[in-house]
Amino acid sequence: MLSHDNITWTTWATAQSLPYKHPPEGQEVLVSYLPLSYMAAQIFDMWVTISVAGALYFAQPGALKGSLVDTLREVRPTTFYGVPWIWERLLDNLKTSQLACTAFRRAVDKWAMGLGLETNRRRMLRQVYQPLCFGLARRLAFNRARRVLGLHRCPQLFNMGLGLPQATRNYFLSLDMPVFELYGLSESSGVHSLSSQQDFRLFSCGKSLPGTYTKVQKQESGDIHIWGRNVFMGYLDDEATTQERVDRHGWMHTGDLGFLDPEDFLYVVGSARDLITLRSGEKIHPNPIEERLKKYIPIVHYAVLVGQGAPYLCVLLTLKCQVNTDTGQPRDMLTSEAIALCRQLRSPSTRLSDIIDEEDPAVVEFIRQGIVAANAEATSDSARIVKWALLETDFSVAGGELGMTTKLKRAVVAKMYQAEIESFYKDNNY
Secondary structure: OOOHHHHHHHHHHHHHHOOOOOOOOOOOEEEEOOOOOOHHHHHHHHHHHHHOOOEEEEOOOOHHHOOHHHHHHHHOOOEEEEOHHHHHHHHHHHHHHHHOOOHHHHHHHHHHHHHHHHHHHHHHOOOOOOOOOHHHHHHHHHHHHHHHHOOOOOOEEEEEOOOOOHHHHHHHHHOOOOOEEEEOOHHHOOOOEEOOOOOOOOOOOOEEOOOOEEEEOOOOOEEEEEEOOOOOOOOOOOHHHHHHHEOOOOOEEEEEEEEEOOOOOEEEEEEHHHOEEOOOOOEEOHHHHHHHHHHHOOOEEEEEEEOOOOOOEEEEEEEOEEEOOOOOOEEEEEOHHHHHHHHHOOOOOOEHHHHHHOOOHHHHHHHHHHHHHHHHOOOOHHHOEEEEEEOOOOOOOOOOOEOOOOOEOHHHHHHHOHHHHHHHHHHHOO
């Protein structure tokens, strides 16, 4: 249950925290494409837009299936909120555009992106010095990339929802397009902490809204508790669950894990619900391991660690595939980025079925080496991956593996691929 005060106060605090334009000096232009039952989308799309007298455009019903980029090019928003799946699709659009360019054009982009990534990383450390050639890189590469996506009037880019891959975040940062993270739950009126141009750290969800507070139960990484006027009234007709979630001092126990740095930037590492408890009793957090896998195996789209109650960890992998814009279902055809990587490996594969049916030795060996590299960084022997399987389709909202904000539904994946998971352990009496 959210009160009128929850909504109006959170809207005010959000609008005060970010540099929105206001008439008559200017006007914010936004595109709404997420379901408004998602609280963060409702706050930003509706209430914040109203509060700053902005213009809101509603995307076509098939926005999540592929028509969103066309809408962005037409509307040219000044602020854009994306979820991880959308950022990955925008990245694929950019890489497809780059691959279609001449070798000289790609070399220019590579130089500019290296400069952009280094400059933006220094910016986060308050080193505001900008190289003399940064303006040239902006004209030659950064502005062009923004125009391809329709984001050339958009200084504020946000990610809603956890799970934006590090490689995706770094790619946009290298194009001088920092994607600001935010953190919130429906129970916190959709938003609790924000990043901005003034308060930005890589991997951080920014700082708490003014007048709200965040504390973490352990020094390094523990349960995140929040307090403020954005915290909900409680669950309808469920006092017991409400008391479990909100203590008598008004602190809400989010169920997420993270830490605060010395400057009060919040870092969320995942959810306590995602922890995997091995047969030995050791608890493993899957998110860092899955991120490491995607870093070493860039052809992988989703990595799902499994091993609850089992003697060791295994992983289900999907590869990056194109999406059918009519149905939202993944195609068999690999993305242009994945095909380019196959060519680098001297593999002729262009489809997922080519790799699985033919057991493509080049790709299989590349995945195996990536898992070895990821295991080399494991914090303990129990955190190493023993077996892996390549699934015959990528995940999608339409397929049921992802939620409406494209968050991975681990329980659904475990049920859908129960046979594959059981096969990992059939020789171990699992």
